[in-house]
Amino acid sequence: MNRVGRAPVTFVVAAALLLGAGCRPLPGDAQAGGAHLAVLMQPGERPFWLPVAEVFERDHPGVHVDLVEGPQSTDLRENLYTASLLAGDPSFDLVYMDVTWTSKFAAAGWLRSLDDAFDADARAALLPAALEAGIYRGHLYRVPVRTDVGVLYYRKDWLDGAGLAPPHTFDELATIARRLQKPPERWGFVWQGKQYEGLICDFLEVLHGEGGFWIDPATLEVGLDRPEAIAALRFLAGTRAGPDPISPPGVTTYQEEESRRLFQDGRAVFLRNWPYVWRLSQREDSPLRGRVGVVPMVHAKGRPSAGTLGGWGLGISAFSRHPDLALAFIRHTTTLESQRLLCEPTGYAPSLRAAYSDPALRAANPFLDDLLEIHAGAVPRPIVPRYALASDILQRRLSAALAGAMPPAAALRAAARETRLMLGDAAVAKR
Amino acid sequence: MSGRVWTRERLIAVLPAALLLAVVVALPIARVVFLSFTRTELEHGVTLHPAGFEPFVRLWQDGRWWTSLGNTAVFTGSSLVAEMVLGVAIALLLQRRFRGRGVLRALVMLPWALPTAVMALAWAWIFNDSFGVANDLLQRLGILHGPLAWLGHRGTAMAAMVIADVWKTTPFVALIVLAGLQSIPEQVIEAARIDGLGAWQRFRRVTLPLVAPSLIVALAFRMVQAYGAFDLVYVMTGGGPGGSTETVSLYAFQNYFRYLDFGYGSAIAVQGALIAIVLVLIVVRLARGAGEPA
Numbered sequence: 001m002n003r004v005g006r007a008p009v010t011f012v013v014a015a016a017l018l019l020g021a022g023c024r025p026l027p028g029d030a031q032a033g034g035a036h037l038a039v040l041m042q043p044g045e046r047p048f049w050l051p052v053a054e055v056f057e058r059d060h061p062g063v064h065v066d067l068v069e070g071p072q073s074t075d076l077r078e079n080l081y082t083a084s085l086l087a088g089d090p091s092f093d094l095v096y097m098d099v100t101w102t103s104k105f106a107a108a109g110w111l112r113s114l115d116d117a118f119d120a121d122a123r124a125a126l127l128p129a130a131l132e133a134g135i136y137r138g139h140l141y142r143v144p145v146r147t148d149v150g151v152l153y154y155r156k157d158w159l160d161g162a163g164l165a166p167p168h169t170f171d172e173l174a175t176i177a178r179r180l181q182k183p184p185e186r187w188g189f190v191w192q193g194k195q196y197e198g199l200i201c202d203f204l205e206v207l208h209g210e211g212g213f214w215i216d217p218a219t220l221e222v223g224l225d226r227p228e229a230i231a232a233l234r235f236l237a238g239t240r241a242g243p244d245p246i247s248p249p250g251v252t253t254y255q256e257e258e259s260r261r262l263f264q265d266g267r268a269v270f271l272r273n274w275p276y277v278w279r280l281s282q283r284e285d286s287p288l289r290g291r292v293g294v295v296p297m298v299h300a301k302g303r304p305s306a307g308t309l310g311g312w313g314l315g316i317s318a319f320s321r322h323p324d325l326a327l328a329f330i331r332h333t334t335t336l337e338s339q340r341l342l343c344e345p346t347g348y349a350p351s352l353r354a355a356y357s358d359p360a361l362r363a364a365n366p367f368l369d370d371l372l373e374i375h376a377g378a379v380p381r382p383i384v385p386r387y388a389l390a391s392d393i394l395q396r397r398l399s400a401a402l403a404g405a406m407p408p409a410a411a412l413r414a415a416a417r418e419t420r421l422m423l424g425d426a427a428v429a430k431r
Numbered sequence: 432m433s434g435r436v437w438t439r440e441r442l443i444a445v446l447p448a449a450l451l452l453a454v455v456v457a458l459p460i461a462r463v464v465f466l467s468f469t470r471t472e473l474e475h476g477v478t479l480h481p482a483g484f485e486p487f488v489r490l491w492q493d494g495r496w497w498t499s500l501g502n503t504a505v506f507t508g509s510s511l512v513a514e515m516v517l518g519v520a521i522a523l524l525l526q527r528r529f530r531g532r533g534v535l536r537a538l539v540m541l542p543w544a545l546p547t548a549v550m551a552l553a554w555a556w557i558f559n560d561s562f563g564v565a566n567d568l569l570q571r572l573g574i575l576h577g578p579l580a581w582l583g584h585r586g587t588a589m590a591a592m593v594i595a596d597v598w599k600t601t602p603f604v605a606l607i608v609l610a611g612l613q614s615i616p617e618q619v620i621e622a623a624r625i626d627g628l629g630a631w632q633r634f635r636r637v638t639l640p641l642v643a644p645s646l647i648v649a650l651a652f653r654m655v656q657a658y659g660a661f662d663l664v665y666v667m668t669g670g671g672p673g674g675s676t677e678t679v680s681l682y683a684f685q686n687y688f689r690y691l692d693f694g695y696g697s698a699i700a701v702q703g704a705l706i707a708i709v710l711v712l713i714v715v716r717l718a719r720g721a722g723e724p725a
Contacts, residue, residue: 075669082688103631108691109476137474195673252670253583385473388689396495399673 001226002083030032034062035322037329039094039314040077043069044239045203047076048346052338056329072196083319085110093320094329097142098386099133099311099380100197106136107385112316126334129309129378130351136383141315144351145333146342148310149371149378150205153263153271153281155180156293168296168305170209173270173298177246180269188246189239190259191272194397198255200391201278201308202272203398206232208306209299215382215390220246220263220423223300224394224416225409231300233401233408234242252402264288275371279347279364294367296374309378349375351381386422434460439584446666466697475693486698496699500676500706505589506678507657513588513597514653515646518604523634525605525614536609543602552668554595558582558667585675592676596663600656604649610640611645646719651711658707679703 041049046067049094070077084091105111111423118140123131123355152173154166155354167173176263177188192198204214212228215221223229240248251259256273264280271277271399281288296305303352314333316326326328332338336358340352344364344413349371355361356372365371384390394415401411445512459674471483490496525536540552557564558581581587615638623637661680664670670685677685679699686696 079688082691104473107473107475154555195671253580386690386692388694392685392689393495396674403673405673414494421489421492 014055029276034145035325036064036066037093037322037325038066038068040068040070040080040092041096042074042077043072044431045346047343048251052333055337055341056332059332060328065329068092072421074181081105083142085319088319089323090115090317092317093322093326095142095315095317096311097315099309099313100391102134102142102313102315103136103383103385103387105315106139106141110316110318111141112320113325114143114316114327114330117331118143122163122331125353126351127353127372128377129375129380130311130313131343133309133311133383134313134382135314141332142313143315143330144311144313146312146348147375148274148349149298149372149374150201150272150278150307150310151275152295152297153273153277153372154293154295155269155291157291159268159293166293167270167298168295169200169301170206171301173336174239174246177269178244181246184248185243185267187248187262187268188252189270189272190247190251190268191236192250192254192256192259193236193240193247193399193402194255195395196255197391197395199395199398199402201310203232203236203383203394204308204379205272205297205306206235209303210235211296211300211303214394215384215419217383222416222419222423224419225413229412230409233398233412236398237402237404237408240402243334255269266337275349275365276347278367294370296370296377303378306372306377306379307374309375309380311349384423389422390419393422433702441579443558443692463697463700466693467701469694469697471692471694473572476691480693486695487702489695490698490702493713495674495677496592496679496682499679502589502674502676503658503660503678503680506593506676508653509593509654510596510600510657511650513593514601514604515650516650517597517601518647519608519642521605522612523638524606527607539605540602541607542599545599547599547662548666550599551595551663554591554598555582555667558591567579583672585665585672588676592663592667595667596657596660599663600653604646604653607645607649607652608642611642614645644718647714651714651718654710654714655707659703 003431046069046206049067053067054067057063070080078098081092081097081101085108087152088333093220095101095111097105102111112298123140126144129149130144130147131140134140134144152167159166159176162180164176165180167176172182173189177262180186189343191202193202207229210228210232212232213223214229216223239245240249240251248262259268259271260273260277260280262268263277264286278292278294280286281292283289297307299305314330316330320326333342334352336352336354339352339355340358340360342348343355344361345349347365348358349368350361356368364367382390397406397411397415399420400406407412466479466482467486468481469479470485472478472480491559521539525532526537556562558566559577560566560580560583563581565581566575568577570578579587581591619641620633620637623633628636657682660678662677663686664678664681665684668676670681680703682694683703685698686692690696
């Protein structure tokens, strides 16, 4: 495959650097005076990685770990990695990946297989769901560093005051929300309804909570036009439509932070979000300190709860000039010490099983036990090479239905047809 | 004329230019056309397989492609109309003699000289709901009563993009029209004046027909540019909300980059180029019609 579309590559790199905090030059090839290991990451995460890198540099004299700050936007960082890998460029030794990038990068042949580097014992030390997300066609390409799973936060003080137990089912959530809300000052349920990957995560939880599925990884069957999927979308659409809505109309423009701020300001009873919210809600200056509870995501009666699996992990670029060092660094990130350095100040959920019984981490995050349990039932996003396309197809239709531009059943039928068309292409390819 | 004879000297003289064109224009185009008849598989590396017209059939069934084509048409149509009207008006103003005309002519060209990505970023901030100048001004004037998320709604996001594009490219139209205006002999206008035509009639019956060839050149250039809009959209809206500002170029880019589907991305590019060629042919036909004496 030769290089297609050099002009867009250059443009995107330039644009991404312009948009992001990209004032620092991209790391060059190995410079004189020791090897450089480079990895591109979110600017907000870099401060917490610095101590992890410092320990590694101390143990490997002469090695420098370049933690390159990329743009804030996950999509732009993905484009930067894509541009670099498409060009076969050795700039980045390590690829710091979202769960959804693994299949695409691995299928393109841009990642080294880590099969031999991580034996059964090394794998058993990690959370199974998080590890599974790094496996494509039976080979390991990405080792989870921190993991994420969707949970439901609730106002413990308000529920206790009304003598109510936290909800298990969709109906219970709606009933409690209606009872405790006083819109527009206080809403029942806030979540992420903007057209982006977060909407997929929220929808998947409701979908699996109804007993449905998106794409079956084994058979490539599409479940989007089944009754469970329609029920799931009706539930989400119903939270802000109808005579007595439980979500604010603006929920269709919310990402994680918009919904969290509303909750943090005491303006919502329930919040669907990721584990990081706990840390922020329990800070000294937080009005919610001691007033928040966390439960697994609600589900339909008689069905298990489902939280969408997220998280970040490291892979080794096929073009790296220091694959051995890169591997050593990945091993280093999954030590208890590194996991503590990274997760204690941030509230991230560790990928190392042993970290869940670590006293320091448990003190910082009292619901680690629950997280471990929620992880066991976590829903992965489909591991198909063109995941980005599948996600875009579904996002656009979900968003149209939530905005009231399309009835849920019609939106999902369209999404199912488009997804089958896309997968059919892949099925033809397999023959 | 004896120029038809290809002497060795002439061939040698033409060779460098021909080679350069072959390498930077013909080869990439041939490559994209070739790719558009393939299916890109992403399983064990990126591989290409011949697929005939299959990618094009997929294209015609693809609702997202039709939406992006519609968005492109709306964007191109509204930008062109606004730019032509404003461009002619500005050219007429700059044609008159007044103090500081030279300075003003240079200043008017500034937006055209700015890199699109930079100006798109500036316009994205202008239309920001909380920090943007647009909302601040409109609220002070009492036109808006609360902040509007310009880039967050279907209609307003497209409008914001058109405004930014018009701001940037009107100077180009004005410049070309101004050049056309300057080639009109003053006696012709003078004669019309003596014949008793008013200002509007003079413009309508004399100036406009005489400047039409330049206007059509500007139209053709701008149409192809607006039709291929990518950087402005990528930076300002990324195609959102809900794909309502996604242009054909951006959709092709998404296929290349995010889906690593080089075959389908190329099919979109080739189909897009075919449509652009037809549009340009129509404009050229119009130009011929305008050039002929009525």
